[in-house]
Amino acid sequence: MSKTQTRRDIAAERDELQAKVDELTSAAERVAQEHAGEIEALNVEMQGKLDEAQAQIEAKDAEIAALTEKVDDQAALIIDGTEELELVQAELSEKKGELATAKEALKNPAVADAVKTEASDENIPAPGSDEEADAAEAKVKLKDADAPKNVLEKFESMEVGEERSQFYADNKVEILKLTDERE
Numbered sequence: 001m002s003k004t005q006t007r008r009d010i011a012a013e014r015d016e017l018q019a020k021v022d023e024l025t026s027a028a029e030r031v032a033q034e035h036a037g038e039i040e041a042l043n044v045e046m047q048g049k050l051d052e053a054q055a056q057i058e059a060k061d062a063e064i065a066a067l068t069e070k071v072d073d074q075a076a077l078i079i080d081g082t083e084e085l086e087l088v089q090a091e092l093s094e095k096k097g098e099l100a101t102a103k104e105a106l107k108n109p110a111v112a113d114a115v116k117t118e119a120s121d122e123n124i125p126a127p128g129s130d131e132e133a134d135a136a137e138a139k140v141k142l143k144d145a146d147a148p149k150n151v152l153e154k155f156e157s158m159e160v161g162e163e164r165s166q167f168y169a170d171n172k173v174e175i176l177k178l179t180d181e182r183e
Contacts, residue, residue, distance in 0.1 A: 080160035084168065091172070152178035 151174045158164040168175060 077160050080165075084160075084165060087165070087169075088172075151175060152182070 151171050155167055155175050
C-alpha cells in the first residue's frame with residue numbers, strides 16, 4: 001500500500017469516528033435536555049426534604065436545651081433544699097441530744113430535786129410543769145407580737161438560695177412553730 005492510500009484510509013476512518021462521536025454527543029445532549037426537568041424537580045424535592053429535616057433537628061435541639069435548663073433549675077432547687085434539710089436535721093439531732101441529756105439528768109433524784117428547788121427559789125417553773133408550759137407559751141406570744149405575722153408565708157415565697165437560708169436561720173423558731181400549727 002502506498003502512503004497516500006494509508007493516509008486516505010486513516011482520514012476516512014477518522015472522519016467516520018468523528019461522525020460517531022458527534023452523533024453520540026448529540027444524543028447525550030438530547031437525553032440530558034429531556035431529563036433536565038426531572039433532575040431539577042428531584043433536586044428541588046430533595047432540597048425541600050433536607051430543609052424540613054434541618055428544621056426538625058433545630059426544633060429538637062431547642063427543646064433539648066429548654067429541658068436541660070429546666071432539669072438544671074430543678075437540680076439546683078433539690079440541692080438547696082437538701083442543704084437546708086441537712087441543717088434542720090443537724091439542729092434537730094442536737095436538740096434531741098440535749099433533750100436526752102436533760103431527761104437522763106432528771107432521772108437522777110438529786111438533779112430533779114435541785115431543779116425543782118432552784119425553780120421555786122427563782123420563781124421559775126419546774127421543767128415539765130404546767131407553769132413551765134404557761135411561761136413558754138407567754139414567751140412565744142410576746143415574741144410573736146414583735147415578729148411579722150406571716151413569717152412562714154414570707155419564707156415559703158422566697159426563692160431557694162443564700163438569702164432564704166439566712167432568713168430561715170434567723171426565724172427558725174417561728175417557722176417551725178407555724179409549720180407545726182399548720183399540720
